[in-house]
Amino acid sequence: xxxxxxxxxxxxxxxxxxxxxxxxxxxxxxxxxxxxxxxxxxxxxxxxxxxxxxxxxxxxxxxxxxxxxxxxxxxxxxxxxxxxxxxxxxxxxxxxxxxxxxxxxxxxxxxxxxxxxxxxxxxxxxxxxxxxxxxxxxxxxxxxxxxxxxxxxxxxxxxxxxxxxxxxxxxxxxxxxxxxxxxxxxxxxxxxxxxxxxxxxxxxxxxxxxxxxxxxxxxxxxxxxxxxxxxxxxxxxxxxxxxxxxxxxxxxxxxxxxxxxxxxxxxxxxxxxxxxxxxxxxxxxxxxxxxxxxxxxxxxxxxxxxxxxxxxxxxxxxxxxxxxxxxxxxxxxxxxxxxxxxxxxxxxxxxxxxxxxxxxxxxxxxxxxxxxxxxxxxxxxxxxxxxxxxxxxxxxxxxxxxxxxxxxxxxxxxxxxxxxxxxxxxxxxxxxxxxxxxxxxxxxxxxxxxxxxxxxxxxxxxxxxxxxxxxxxxxxxxx
Amino acid sequence: xxxxxxxxxxxxxxxxxxxxxxxxxxxxxxxxxxxxxxxxxxxxxxxxxxxxxxxxxxxxxxxxxxxxxxxxxxxxxxxxxxxxxxxxxxxxxxxxxxxxxxxxxxxxxxxxxxxxxxxxxxxxxxxxxxxxxxxxxxxxxxxxxxxxxxxxxxxxxxxxxxxxxxxxxxxxxxxxxxxxxxxxxxxxxxxxxxxxxxxxxxxxxxxxxxxxxxxxxxxxxxxxxxxxxxxxxxxxxxxxxxxxxxxxxxxxxxxxxxxxxxxxxxxxxxxxxxxxxxxxxxxxxxxxxxxxxxxxxxxxxxxxxxxxxxxxxxxxxxxxxxxxxxxxxxxxxxxxxxxxxxxxxxxxxxxxxxxxxxxxxxxxxxxxxxxxxxxxxxxxxxxxxxxxxxxxxxxxxxxxxxxxxxxxxxxxxxxxxxxxxxxxxxxxxxxxxxxxxxxxxxxxxxxxxxxxxxxxxxxxxxxxxxxxxxxxxxxxxxx
Numbered sequence: 001x002x003x004x005x006x007x008x009x010x011x012x013x014x015x016x017x018x019x020x021x022x023x024x025x026x027x028x029x030x031x032x033x034x035x036x037x038x039x040x041x042x043x044x045x046x047x048x049x050x051x052x053x054x055x056x057x058x059x060x061x062x063x064x065x066x067x068x069x070x071x072x073x074x075x076x077x078x079x080x081x082x083x084x085x086x087x088x089x090x091x092x093x094x095x096x097x098x099x100x101x102x103x104x105x106x107x108x109x110x111x112x113x114x115x116x117x118x119x120x121x122x123x124x125x126x127x128x129x130x131x132x133x134x135x136x137x138x139x140x141x142x143x144x145x146x147x148x149x150x151x152x153x154x155x156x157x158x159x160x161x162x163x164x165x166x167x168x169x170x171x172x173x174x175x176x177x178x179x180x181x182x183x184x185x186x187x188x189x190x191x192x193x194x195x196x197x198x199x200x201x202x203x204x205x206x207x208x209x210x211x212x213x214x215x216x217x218x219x220x221x222x223x224x225x226x227x228x229x230x231x232x233x234x235x236x237x238x239x240x241x242x243x244x245x246x247x248x249x250x251x252x253x254x255x256x257x258x259x260x261x262x263x264x265x266x267x268x269x270x271x272x273x274x275x276x277x278x279x280x281x282x283x284x285x286x287x288x289x290x291x292x293x294x295x296x297x298x299x300x301x302x303x304x305x306x307x308x309x310x311x312x313x314x315x316x317x318x319x320x321x322x323x324x325x326x327x328x329x330x331x332x333x334x335x336x337x338x339x340x341x342x343x344x345x346x347x348x349x350x351x352x353x354x355x356x357x358x359x360x361x362x363x364x365x366x367x368x369x370x371x372x373x374x375x376x377x378x379x380x381x382x383x384x385x386x387x388x389x390x391x392x393x394x395x396x397x398x399x400x401x402x403x404x405x406x407x408x409x410x411x412x413x414x415x416x417x418x419x420x421x422x423x424x425x426x427x428x429x430x431x432x433x434x435x436x437x438x439x440x441x442x443x444x445x446x447x448x449x450x451x452x453x454x455x456x457x458x459x460x461x462x463x464x465x466x467x468x469x470x471x472x473x474x475x476x477x478x479x
Numbered sequence: 480x481x482x483x484x485x486x487x488x489x490x491x492x493x494x495x496x497x498x499x500x501x502x503x504x505x506x507x508x509x510x511x512x513x514x515x516x517x518x519x520x521x522x523x524x525x526x527x528x529x530x531x532x533x534x535x536x537x538x539x540x541x542x543x544x545x546x547x548x549x550x551x552x553x554x555x556x557x558x559x560x561x562x563x564x565x566x567x568x569x570x571x572x573x574x575x576x577x578x579x580x581x582x583x584x585x586x587x588x589x590x591x592x593x594x595x596x597x598x599x600x601x602x603x604x605x606x607x608x609x610x611x612x613x614x615x616x617x618x619x620x621x622x623x624x625x626x627x628x629x630x631x632x633x634x635x636x637x638x639x640x641x642x643x644x645x646x647x648x649x650x651x652x653x654x655x656x657x658x659x660x661x662x663x664x665x666x667x668x669x670x671x672x673x674x675x676x677x678x679x680x681x682x683x684x685x686x687x688x689x690x691x692x693x694x695x696x697x698x699x700x701x702x703x704x705x706x707x708x709x710x711x712x713x714x715x716x717x718x719x720x721x722x723x724x725x726x727x728x729x730x731x732x733x734x735x736x737x738x739x740x741x742x743x744x745x746x747x748x749x750x751x752x753x754x755x756x757x758x759x760x761x762x763x764x765x766x767x768x769x770x771x772x773x774x775x776x777x778x779x780x781x782x783x784x785x786x787x788x789x790x791x792x793x794x795x796x797x798x799x800x801x802x803x804x805x806x807x808x809x810x811x812x813x814x815x816x817x818x819x820x821x822x823x824x825x826x827x828x829x830x831x832x833x834x835x836x837x838x839x840x841x842x843x844x845x846x847x848x849x850x851x852x853x854x855x856x857x858x859x860x861x862x863x864x865x866x867x868x869x870x871x872x873x874x875x876x877x878x879x880x881x882x883x884x885x886x887x888x889x890x891x892x893x894x895x896x897x898x899x900x901x902x903x904x905x906x907x908x909x910x911x912x913x914x915x916x917x918x919x920x921x922x923x924x925x926x927x928x929x930x931x932x933x934x935x936x937x938x939x940x941x942x943x944x945x946x947x948x949x950x951x952x953x954x955x956x957x958x
Binding site: 004005022025026028029030031032033036037087088089090091092093094096097099100101102104105110113128129130131134135136139140143144147148149150151152153154155156157161178179180181182183187188189191192195199200201202203204206219220221225254280283284285286287288312313314315316324327328329330331332339340341342345348349351352353354355356357358359360361364 | 483484501504505507508509510511512515516566567568569570571572573575576578579580581583584589592607608610613614615618619622623626627628629630631632633634635636640657658659660661662666667668670671674678679680681682683685698699700704733759762763764765766767791792793794795803806807808809810811817818819820821824827828830831832833834835836837838839840843
């Protein structure tokens with residue numbers, strides 16, 4: 001994460017004075033309106049990498065000039081001096097912050113974002129790749145050597161046509177999925193693809209089904225729109241098709257959201273018998289399946305895992321994939337494959353929401369996918385991820401012998417663990433953070449207490465063992 | 480617009496046969512499910528640039544094999560042959576298409592998108608710049624000569640820090656607006672900025688105010704979320720502050736959305752007395768103003784127009800701007816400037832929705848803004864736009880003498896006209912399209928009947944006169 005403002009250590013001006021000016025400026029500009037909250041001294045000192053006493057000096061000076069006030073219980077707030085309220089009043093920002101239709105991220109997801117942003121923790125929590133696993137040099141090569149000759153205006157509402165042709169070819173070659181470019185919509189990652197489907201095809205009161213556990217559980221969009229989520233039983237072989245049957249009978253579910261191979265968080269691959277049964281059950285009731293496939297090419301075995309879409313003879317699967325876990329998360333390229341009329345509806349919505357993809361990302365995604373870089377990169381990435389998985393498994397065996405249950409994932413970036421000793425989920429999480437590592441608690445993903453997700457794709461290879469050692473220390477404290 | 484699939488004229492296979500295969504493939508893949516609608520013969524012939532008889536031959540062959548059926552009244556549909564429904568049924572896609580929370584674009588906006596996409600019309604309708612007005616060569620230069628060394632992973636949730644610093648500098652230099660980078664959120668254009676604000680800070684039942692007429696009138700997001708829009712009287716000097724007063728008294732409006740200088744569609748600049756009064760009225764009632772400023776730098780006079788934000792001493796303005804109408808619409812770079820706590824809330828929502836900007840667009844936007852290219856480009860763009868405005872005004876005087884009322888805009892890309900002769904809005908629109916030109920009817924922007932928006936930034940310079948001549952012919956037919 002890029003950090004925010006830092007004091008300039010080479011400046012002649014004392015650091016505390018720089019901090020004073022930084023806040024003075026924001027208070028004067030209205031960026032910090034009266035009564036808005038300043039970070040605690042401890043937090044700010046950590047963020048800026050300065051002594052807490054330096055921050056205390058700065059706050060004391062701001063306080064002396066009346067710009068900020070310390071209130072017992074509510075921390076440090078911007079003061080109201082120099083404000084003449086006789087002619088009016090400020091908007092009630094605090095009321096607006098909690099008014100919106102789109103609910104904020106759930107607290108644990110916000111907390112993980114904050115902790116990984118502010119502290120130097122070993123990150124087994126966030127579901128992304130370590131920067132060195134991405135093809136950085138290859139992109140620099142493409143940027144220097146490929147000619148960009150696309151107009152700078154808006155592109156097609158479905159995304160760049162040439163990119164969609166390239167993706168259709170990619171799906172055919174790597175996933176045995178047949179489609180034509182007009183059934184593809186380019187999206188800002190799989191995240192936006194999910195949001196478009198949920199906002200455009202479901203209505204308040206609808207019930208949908210997701211696996212338990214599942215990444216989608218953490219998305220506030222369902223609750224924001226009044227959509228009921230039914231949890232489907234799943235195990236190391238993926239979702240149980242009988243659960244789909246039961247959910248339809250009981251709740252008339254309108255849509256099923258399933259993670260494809262190496263599911264997030266369990267790492268499970270849907271067993272081939274279950275895959276058939278899942279498709280036939282959904283077809284029996286006419287329920288579309290939304291298949292989210294970020295990882296199926298990241299197999300540690302000889303073959304890639306099959307997708308539901310490649311066996312979808314009735315056309316009931318809406319298929320989502322992206323480059324975020326393979327090529328670059330920051331380029332924001334994902335796609336949806338669906339019946340043409342559905343694609344038209346989603347493209348209309350995307351026009352409304354943000355007017356489509358970045359022409360530069362579309363261009364670079366295509367250049368990379370059709371380049372000779374893709375295959376060797378994918379090959380190397382799988383070797384690297386497999387090595388990290390092995391390091392994680394060794395670390396677990398070494399530091400947590402007999403203390404956890406898990407299935408070794410055969411691809412992807414996540415490992416799912418049940419913690420056997422009695423413990424308090426939240427305390428375990430807090431103490432792990434104190435020990436310098438962070439993971440995603442299972443409860444954030446819909447599971448019962450006692451589970452954790454360790455992501456092995458994100459942290460530096462050499463720090464994985466240290467992270468699990470720290471976790472085991474935190475677990476010991478629970479006794 | 481990039482077009483979709485076209486038959487290959489160099490192929491040995493007859494064109495009608497290629498069309499047959501194109502549809503066979505999509506029907507087989509489930510992209511065109513049973514009962515989905517095919518384009519009319521006329522429409523498809525236009526799109527593909529082939530004779531209508533060629534399409535008729537292709538449809539006849541598809542029909543003979545039972546793949547498609549022609550139904551009187553519903554056109555050409557995909558057939559249901561070879562589908563064995565004994566074991567299940569298809570999802571009810573048609574029901575889903577109309578289920579969503581996010582409503583589709585209004586019909587006239589969809590129609591304009593389709594007409595400009597499918598037909599070769601002179602486009603005075605869409606609010607964007609002609610591709611040759613963008614700095615194409617300068618971007619090619621930056622791509623070749625600037626080194627991209629950013630990691631390919633996600634960037635900061637607020638958008639790239641260096642880009643935000645550059646934008647803070649830009650706002651200071653060009654618009655006399657003071658801010659720090661931590662109060663800026665990069666968005667996928669102004670469009671996404673508006674959507675984030677509406678989704679996060681307003682709740683169903685809230686009333687908000689927009690100018691009449693206004694571009695925001697065409698956004699389905701307000702209706703989608705159950706937000707009531709109150710129209711504020713405006714004229715050639717912008718919004719009437721008394722209307723804000725009245726709207727608050729009557730409807731307790733929670734927010735005011737105003738276009739900044741050279742407003743879309745009227746081209747109006749808010750008069751300086753009114754600007755003061757607008758700010759003080761909003762402050763009197765504690766109502767935040769959302770100021771959308773895509774055009775203020777596109778002035779045809781010596782000075783840029785002032786913004787509300789630059790005079791906002793109480794910090795009640797949430798300010799939106801973008802590069803879409805100045806540098807590139809396809810790069811999708813806009814930004815919001817707001818109190819820090821509001822920015823945090825919006826950034827959290829953006830994480831949920833699409834996980835942030837494209838790192839490539841952020842990088843290029845910064846490189847361009849801090850390059851020596853920006854000033855000369857802006858200078859040249861204003862000259863070009865002013866020339867187009869003058870051509871449009873001359874064309875109106877020549878082809879519509881005494882038939883319209885309008886104020887000559889002093890910047891931006893839009894000219895707003897009242898059509899004086901009695902006419903039927905929809906017929907005039909249809910006949911203008913038949914004559915080869917398209918514009919935006921005022922009713923799409925909230926105004927009473929009888930108004931039209933001519934955008935002079937989009938069409939080729941030499942075609943503007945032809946467009947107005949065609950419009951005048953269409954108007955003559957109304958008698």
